[in-house]
Amino acid sequence: MIPAGFEYHRPTDVASAVAILGRHGDEARVLAGGHSLIPMMKLRMAAPAHLVDLRGIAELGRIEIGDDAVVIGAMVAQHDLIAHEGLAQALPIIREAALQIADPQVRSMGTIGGNLANGDPGNDMPGLMQCLDARFALVGPGGEREVAAREFYESAYFTAREDDEILTRVIVPRPPAGAGWAYEKIKRKIGDYATAAAAVMLGEGFASVAMTNLADTPVWCEAAGRALAAGDVEGCVAAMLEAIDPAEDNRGPVAFKKHAAAAALRRAIARAQARRA
Amino acid sequence: MSKMHVKLKVNGRQVEGLAEPRMLLVHFLREELGITGPHIGCETSHCGACTVDMDGRSVKSCTVFVAQANGAEIVTVEGLTNPDGSLGVIQEKFREHHGLQCGFCTPGMITRAHRLLQENPNPTEEEVRFGIAGNLCRCTGYQNIVKAIMAAAAELNAAKEAAQ
Ligand SMILES: Cc1cc2nc3c(=O)[nH]c(=O)nc-3n(C[C@H](O)[C@H](O)[C@H](O)COP(=O)(O)OP(=O)(O)OC[C@H]3O[C@@H](n4cnc5c(N)ncnc54)[C@H](O)[C@@H]3O)c2cc1C
Ligand code: FES
Ligand code: FES
Numbered sequence: 444m445i446p447a448g449f450e451y452h453r454p455t456d457v458a459s460a461v462a463i464l465g466r467h468g469d470e471a472r473v474l475a476g477g478h479s480l481i482p483m484m485k486l487r488m489a490a491p492a493h494l495v496d497l498r499g500i501a502e503l504g505r506i507e508i509g510d511d512a513v514v515i516g517a518m519v520a521q522h523d524l525i526a527h528e529g530l531a532q533a534l535p536i537i538r539e540a541a542l543q544i545a546d547p548q549v550r551s552m553g554t555i556g557g558n559l560a561n562g563d564p565g566n567d568m569p570g571l572m573q574c575l576d577a578r579f580a581l582v583g584p585g586g587e588r589e590v591a592a593r594e595f596y597e598s599a600y601f602t603a604r605e606d607d608e609i610l611t612r613v614i615v616p617r618p619p620a621g622a623g624w625a626y627e628k629i630k631r632k633i634g635d636y637a638t639a640a641a642a643v644m645l646g647e648g649f650a651s652v653a654m655t656n657l658a659d660t661p662v663w664c665e666a667a668g669r670a671l672a673a674g675d676v677e678g679c680v681a682a683m684l685e686a687i688d689p690a691e692d693n694r695g696p697v698a699f700k701k702h703a704a705a706a707a708l709r710r711a712i713a714r715a716q717a718r719r720a
Numbered sequence: 721m722s723k724m725h726v727k728l729k730v731n732g733r734q735v736e737g738l739a740e741p742r743m744l745l746v747h748f749l750r751e752e753l754g755i756t757g758p759h760i761g762c763e764t765s766h767c768g769a770c771t772v773d774m775d776g777r778s779v780k781s782c783t784v785f786v787a788q789a790n791g792a793e794i795v796t797v798e799g800l801t802n803p804d805g806s807l808g809v810i811q812e813k814f815r816e817h818h819g820l821q822c823g824f825c826t827p828g829m830i831t832r833a834h835r836l837l838q839e840n841p842n843p844t845e846e847e848v849r850f851g852i853a854g855n856l857c858r859c860t861g862y863q864n865i866v867k868a869i870m871a872a873a874a875e876l877n878a879a880k881e882a883a884q
Contacts, residue, residue, distance in 0.1 A: 445742070474785075481784075494787075546854025547778055
């Protein structure tokens with residue numbers, strides 16, 4: 444379980460990091476917490492010749508709570524998402540979801556940016572960010588652009604990010620006051636990836652529903668949100684089941700995944716409704 | 721691959737060495753520094769036997785490159801004894817409550833318990849269980865580990881009160 448050798452870089456600003464990525468093309472990879480990348484490298488399923496570690500870039504570690512939006516730096520670890528009181532006030536669903544990721548040690552290292560950029564359908568943050576209609580700031584040689592979370596995921600491990608771009612910030616609009624929220628995850632054991640997970644936000648005349656690990660990308664389901672906004676829970680669950688496309692694997696056959704998806708969504712809806720002010 | 725100059729503080733002592741960036745922190749501690757408290761159980765980021773404290777956080781040292789740890793402050797189970805070398809409070813409580821059988825998971829458990837009690841000095845039993853969710857034990861069934869950590873919390877809090 445020894446990864447292939449690589450050259451290590453620890454730039455202290457985003458521009459230098461982008462320049463290093465540009466210089467080495469597809470030989471280079473970004474290293475955030477390393478808790479998806481290092482296991483892949485140990486298995487030699489990834490063997491980048493250059494690793495550009497973002498841990499020396501202070502600006503990527505910030506959380507800003509604005510009146511309209513919360514801005515989270517890519518290198519904010521899951522541990523920090525949980526510990527931040529301002530964030531828990533503004534968007535408590537992020538803490539609820541982060542607490543269901545892996546275990547304390549993994550959360551010490553794993554970052555929000557890594558979780559979002561990775562493109563693994565099992566990651567929990569992408570579905571959550573689609574539910575919240577977040578945007579991702581990407582910085583490349585040509586400058587910065589923003590991509591909506593709902594448009595970022597193309598297929599497993601393929602995203603709208605170019606190889607020479609760095610995901611720097613996650614911009615999450617603040618939900619309307621009094622909105623109900625829940626992140627519900629069904630898993631085989633603590634620390635496991637989701638068998639099925641549901642993110643739900645709802646309030647006066649609106650609702651948003653996104654599902655995790657039930658297709659090769661996260662699934663934000665507009666029709667499910669519309670049904671739920673109209674108070675039709677059964678219609679919401681039915682629309683969600685139409686939208687997902689789970690595959691059989693060691694977490695179970697397709698029929699079981701669908702069953703778990705419906706259970707997760709129903710629980711999330713019930714909890715979100717109970718929390719609605 | 722070229723080696724890099726690595727500087728770390730381990731259990732309060734400044735250490736330096738040359739290592740390939742790909743070397744995992746657990747290998748650096750065990751093989752270069754002879755600090756064998758952190759164990760290699762699974763090598764796949766699951767078991768927590770390799771847990772150490774890095775800049776005030778519990779991490780699995782089998783999933784950290786020594787390059788990432790460069791400049792950090794590391795504490796291993798060896799660093800949790802009292803200054804005179806006797807067992808620290810958490811270690812002593814593991815002994816007293818039979819919080820171990822084969823002992824393989826113990827350094828990771830104790831290092832994690834140390835950080836957990838810094839983060840939450842007054843945990844409920846449920847919080848202890850959630851807090852050690854990244855540490856597997858194949859022997860004890862966890863009951864006595866949880867008891868040991870609860871007892872350590874009580875003793876550490878009593879000592880803090882007495883000091884005030
Ligand atoms: C035992 C275990 C259990 C886990 N369980 C879960 C779970 O239940 N749910 C879950 O969601 N995750 C889980 N994870 C994954 C964990 O949350 C990872 O930390 C996370 O997926 C990736 O974050 P990272 O910071 O470690 O990224 P890294 O591993 O460093 O990077 C992941 C990928 O993203 C790229 N990347 C990282 N940051 C950026 C950036 N800012 N810009 C551009 N590209 C970037 C890297 O090049 C790499 O390809 C688990 C991991 C382990 C080891
Ligand atoms: S050896 Fe590191 S988690 Fe098992
Ligand atoms: S005491 Fe044997 S693994 Fe925990």
